[in-house]
Amino acid sequence: MAVARDRRPSLLRRAGLRDGRPDVDSARIADAVAELRNRSRATLQDRLHRVRMTLGLAVQAGLAAALAWVVSHQLLGNPQPVFAPISAVGTLAASVGQRLRRTVELIVGVAVGVFLGDVLIYFLGTGGWQLGLVVTAAILLTIFFGASVAIVIQAAATAVLIVTLSPSTQNLEFPRFVDAFVGGGIALLVTAILLPLNPLRVINRAARPALDLLAGQLDITAEALRNRDRASAQRALERLRENKEELATFTEAIEGAKETSTLSPARWHRRSELTHYAEAADPIDRAMRNSGTLIRRSVTMIEDEESIPGPMPDAVAHLAEAVRLLRHEFAVGAEPEQARERSLRAVSEAGRAYAEGVGFSGSVVIAQVRTTASDLMVASGIDQEEANRLVRRSFGGEPEKATGPTEQGSAPKPPTAPPVG
Numbered sequence: 001m002a003v004a005r006d007r008r009p010s011l012l013r014r015a016g017l018r019d020g021r022p023d024v025d026s027a028r029i030a031d032a033v034a035e036l037r038n039r040s041r042a043t044l045q046d047r048l049h050r051v052r053m054t055l056g057l058a059v060q061a062g063l064a065a066a067l068a069w070v071v072s073h074q075l076l077g078n079p080q081p082v083f084a085p086i087s088a089v090g091t092l093a094a095s096v097g098q099r100l101r102r103t104v105e106l107i108v109g110v111a112v113g114v115f116l117g118d119v120l121i122y123f124l125g126t127g128g129w130q131l132g133l134v135v136t137a138a139i140l141l142t143i144f145f146g147a148s149v150a151i152v153i154q155a156a157a158t159a160v161l162i163v164t165l166s167p168s169t170q171n172l173e174f175p176r177f178v179d180a181f182v183g184g185g186i187a188l189l190v191t192a193i194l195l196p197l198n199p200l201r202v203i204n205r206a207a208r209p210a211l212d213l214l215a216g217q218l219d220i221t222a223e224a225l226r227n228r229d230r231a232s233a234q235r236a237l238e239r240l241r242e243n244k245e246e247l248a249t250f251t252e253a254i255e256g257a258k259e260t261s262t263l264s265p266a267r268w269h270r271r272s273e274l275t276h277y278a279e280a281a282d283p284i285d286r287a288m289r290n291s292g293t294l295i296r297r298s299v300t301m302i303e304d305e306e307s308i309p310g311p312m313p314d315a316v317a318h319l320a321e322a323v324r325l326l327r328h329e330f331a332v333g334a335e336p337e338q339a340r341e342r343s344l345r346a347v348s349e350a351g352r353a354y355a356e357g358v359g360f361s362g363s364v365v366i367a368q369v370r371t372t373a374s375d376l377m378v379a380s381g382i383d384q385e386e387a388n389r390l391v392r393r394s395f396g397g398e399p400e401k402a403t404g405p406t407e408q409g410s411a412p413k414p415p416t417a418p419p420v421g
Contacts, residue, residue: 057092060190064088068186072179087183090154092191108147109154110180113138116155117162126163134159203250204331210250211327213243214288218320221295225313230302237295243288250281280330280379287375291319294368297361306359311352315369318346322376329380336380343373343380344394351395370395 065085072081116138124130138155147155217236224233294316301308326339350369358366370391377387 060187061089061092063194064092064183064187064190067190068179068183071186072182076178076182078179081179083179084183084186087180088187088190090183092187104184105148105151105154107180107184109142109151110158112142112147112151112155113158113160114162116141117159121163131160131163134163206250207327207330210243210247210284210288211323213240214284214291215320215323215327217295218291218316218323221298222313222317222320224302225298225308225316228302228308230299233295233299233302237292237299240288240292240295247285247288250284279381283375283379287323287372287379290368290372290375294365294372297364297368301359301361301365304359304361306362307357308362309353309356309358311349311356312358312362312365315346315349315353315366318342318349319369319372319376322346322373326376326380340377340380340382343376344390347373347391347394348396355396 065088068084068088069081072078072084078084117134120130120134120137124133135156138159139152142152142155217240220236221233223229224236298316322339322342322345325342326336329336329339347370350366354363354366374384374387374391377390378384382390
């Protein structure tokens with residue numbers, strides 16, 4: 001027992017000390033563990049958000065599959081109604097926002113697959129090489145006529161089913177056509193009448209990741225400018241460059257909501273509200289791109305050790321808050337007045353930073369603050385020309401270019417910021 005008591009302090013000493021010196025790695029290890037813990041928590045939140053995003057679609061798909069099976073089996077007497085549920089799920093899940101078009105594509109693809117399968121079976125019989133030839137012909141024919149990817153896949157899949165099942169299943173072609181109609185029709189019925197999703201809720205959930213990403217990286221950039229932390233700004237730039245998934249989800253949600261408000265009588269009253277989001281998609285995309293330029297030039301400004309006036313990080317932080325306010329006011333259906341005010345405050349701070357003096361990269365950052373603020377104003381429903389006018393006024397007017405040499409002993413004028421665009 002005495003030996004055990006002597007070992008325990010020794011182990012503790014080895015954990016905290018190394019040859020009598022403090023263990024300098026402990027802080028680094030603790031930071032790494034904390035970062036991993038935060039990353040795991042963020043990943044779990046992202047996954048739960050994706051589940052909430054697709055919950056309505058999953059319920060729609062389940063209901064459509066069940067109804068398609070019942071209609072095909074009970075009402076139409078199909079003893080093996082496999083294709084109808086598949087068509088219903090394919091219509092709902094494969095083309096959110098284009099479900100009517102998806103139904104047509106299913107039927108066209110089935111027609112091509114049935115035609116090629118029947119013709120080649122009639123002349124060549126069935127077998128492995130015949131199957132390969134049918135699939136190849138279906139793909140090449142549909143591509144030749146400029147069909148979409150969905151039609152190509154459906155034609156090839158139907159051809160496979162015709163070739164493989166025709167020898168054992170008689171009169172397969174007609175039920176396949178009927179099932180395509182039934183499945184697609186049931187999917188549209190569920191979407192439009194039985195279980196229409198709230199289009200605004202769908203868009204709000206889809207917009208949140210994109211706008212939160214933009215606001216978060218602008219916040220990080222503002223703090224990086226205050227602390228001249230190049231690594232932090234570079235990480236924000238790299239993260240913002242990975243925004244394709246968030247933007248694609250947002251755009252797809254807008255298309256799906258527009259379709260729902262068109263097909264579903266219960267959602268017709270939402271059309272005017274959806275107009276705000278539909279018109280905001282492009283300026284939000286531009287704000288993302290211009291913010292990327294802002295962050296990239298912030299990295300360069302820190303690298304080149306240019307002067308960073310105090311108002312400049314504040315301007316970027318105000319942009320981040322404007323993005324958050326825009327998301328919130330859209331979500332609650334309010335006029336985005338606070339987002340507009342905060343965008344113009346960002347421009348005002350940028351004007352103060354410009355007046356204090358900036359270098360080349362700093363002038364680009366200021367220009368991108370103005371341009372991004374203009375994008376956010378347009379996203380809030382302001383006309384582009386009016387947004388540019390308000391931005392110029394908040395900035396303090398267009399700065400005059402130096403036309404001659406500076407006076408003796410006076411500081412040179414900073415370069416003129418590029419125009420808002």
